[in-house]
Amino acid sequence: MRTAKNEDLTEPGGHGGQWQAVYEGLQKGIISGKYRSGVRLIEDDIIEATGATRHAVRKAFDELVRLGLAVRYPHRGVQVRSFSESEIWQIYEVRECLELKAISYYTEPAAKELVRKLKAVVSDHERAIANNDLAEMYLQNNLLHEAIYQRCENQFLLEAIKHHSLLSHLIHTNSVQSKDLRSKGAKDHLTMIQAIEKGDQKTLARTLRNHIRTFRDYYLQHLTS
Missing domain, CATH: 1.10.10.10 (Winged helix-like DNA-binding domain superfamily/Winged helix DNA-binding domain)
Known part of the structure; x- marks a missing residue:
């Protein structure tokens, strides 16, 4: 092509x-x-x-x-680039390690200003989903996750997260698009924000881990179907 x-x-x-x-x-x-x-x-x-x-x-x-x-x-x-099944596993394994480390700093309720910012980005992301705008979905999803992970204040970790997010989005755009998957992703974001607002690190980590694995498993299923 x-x-x-x-x-x-x-x-x-x-x-x-x-x-x-x-x-x-x-x-x-x-x-x-x-x-x-x-x-x-x-x-x-x-x-x-x-x-x-x-x-x-x-x-x-x-x-x-x-x-x-x-x-x-x-x-x-x-x-x-295209990715093999093994490469998809590896990318998402690294993402899980990096992102769980980044959220480990949320041990207390977040500032109200941060929570308001996160909710505003979620609204923009949901609007992009409704408009089926892949580029805007990628942008708003990244803005949301970057805002969440800034708490760790480790620029090397943040750059590594950004890079692997870019790779996983390439996997995303080459998969069959699922409205149900997008809807679940949006709900996960809201659950994560609620956990951040309360300082509930366990719920935040569990939701993020499931969020990453759900998308990974969907792409692998599509790749091998």
């Missing part, structure tokens, strides 16, 4: 000649499902669509490969 031509790969207001803008546009296309696993990213098509230099496009490709969103094959160029 080839990259569709004449796609707007730059963010609104971005600088088309800069590799960051090309990368951000490609990343958005990947996480929104526009460029699915196995799609070959064609340099000339992206240069034509963005007006970027070949050097900028290649640097954007390098960043996609570095982050695990794409793979470079000899004589075949760069393709959007």
Whole structure:
């Protein structure tokens, strides 16, 4: 599969000649499902669509490969990455370890300001679900989890969580979309916020663990069905 031509790969207001803008546009296309696993990213098509230099496009490709969103094959160029069953298990195993560590700091009731912020993001996430907007769902889901995990104040841990969340979202966009799964995910978010508000670390950890495993199992079932 080839990259569709004449796609707007730059963010609104971005600088088309800069590799960051090309990368951000490609990343958005990947996480929104526009460029699915196995799609070959064609340099000339992206240069034509963005007006970027070949050097900028290649640097954007390098960043996609570095982050695990794409793979470079000899004589075949760069393709959007796909994941094996074993890789999905490994990604979600790492996510569970990292995210459970991040929430271990919630041993007391959270500040009201944080709870209000989390509830506002949940509302935006639910709106994205209702609109079936995958890119916005990814954005709001990340904003929510990042706001929750900031409590740990460990930037290395937060960066690792962000990276594995990006990989798992690529798995998400290449799976059959389930309204029931999305609904359960939204309910999990509300339960987590209630636990944070009360300082109920056990409920928070149990809900997060089940949340991660439910999505993992769904994707594995789809992969092997």
